[in-house]
Amino acid sequence: MAISTYAELQTALANWLSRADLTSRIPEFISIAEARINRKLRIRQQETSSDVALTASTRTANLPSDFREVRRMYMNGSPVRELEYVSPQDYWRRYAASEYGQPEMFTIEGSTFLFGPIPDTAYTAKLSYYASFPALSSTAHTTFTTNPDLYLYGSLVAAEPYLKNDKRLPIWKAQFDEILMELDRENRTNAGPMRMRDDYNPL
Numbered sequence: 001m002a003i004s005t006y007a008e009l010q011t012a013l014a015n016w017l018s019r020a021d022l023t024s025r026i027p028e029f030i031s032i033a034e035a036r037i038n039r040k041l042r043i044r045q046q047e048t049s050s051d052v053a054l055t056a057s058t059r060t061a062n063l064p065s066d067f068r069e070v071r072r073m074y075m076n077g078s079p080v081r082e083l084e085y086v087s088p089q090d091y092w093r094r095y096a097a098s099e100y101g102q103p104e105m106f107t108i109e110g111s112t113f114l115f116g117p118i119p120d121t122a123y124t125a126k127l128s129y130y131a132s133f134p135a136l137s138s139t140a141h142t143t144f145t146t147n148p149d150l151y152l153y154g155s156l157v158a159a160e161p162y163l164k165n166d167k168r169l170p171i172w173k174a175q176f177d178e179i180l181m182e183l184d185r186e187n188r189t190n191a192g193p194m195r196m197r198d199d200y201n202p203l
Helices: 006-017 026-040 088-095 142-146 148-163 169-186
Strands: 047-054 060-062 067-075 105-109 112-116 123-131
Touching: 006 026, 006 148, 026 148, 047 060, 088 105, 088 112, 142 148, 148 169
Parallel strands: none
Antiparallel strands: 047 123, 060 112, 067 123, 105 112
16 A cells, blocks of 8 residues: 555554554554654755844844754854854853853753854844654655655554564664665765764754
8 A cells, every 4th residue: 555644654554563453552653753763864854944033132042943953053144154063061161251242153052042152232143954854644744755664664663662572673673774874875965974863862
């Protein structure tokens, strides 16, 4: 059968698992797979951009709700000025005191950007970043339709703790890992390979 919708993915998983009693569990397996895919992949389909509004005398601005990782950020002025990313430790070493001006660097703490110097007036920064893939649903499956095998095998792997010791797990996991690597190779840019993240790496 074709796998091009969220409903078809759920049906395919029930077929592959050879179980008729998993109707309420299968959406959970898919959700777990989605979380892992978002942690692992940094590919072209995740790239997007957003304006970041900087408020005068305020060092912080919120991350986008779908934020995963920064590609670049710059001040949208004349001339355009690239903002340097620094670690939180370096940021606070440099900007613990209140120093005001046009920001030159930024860092990330929790769900916020921190800018230094602290903006002396309102600015707009342009952010290029990797976003999470939208969660699959009956109406949202654009990413899924181009990579149904990724979601199928990822969901099968996610089912293992519930199934317990299914002998097919090594095959499913090998397929899932191979698809991740194929997507990585397909989405290389002139700047080098896109990165796959470890499950426990932040951002």
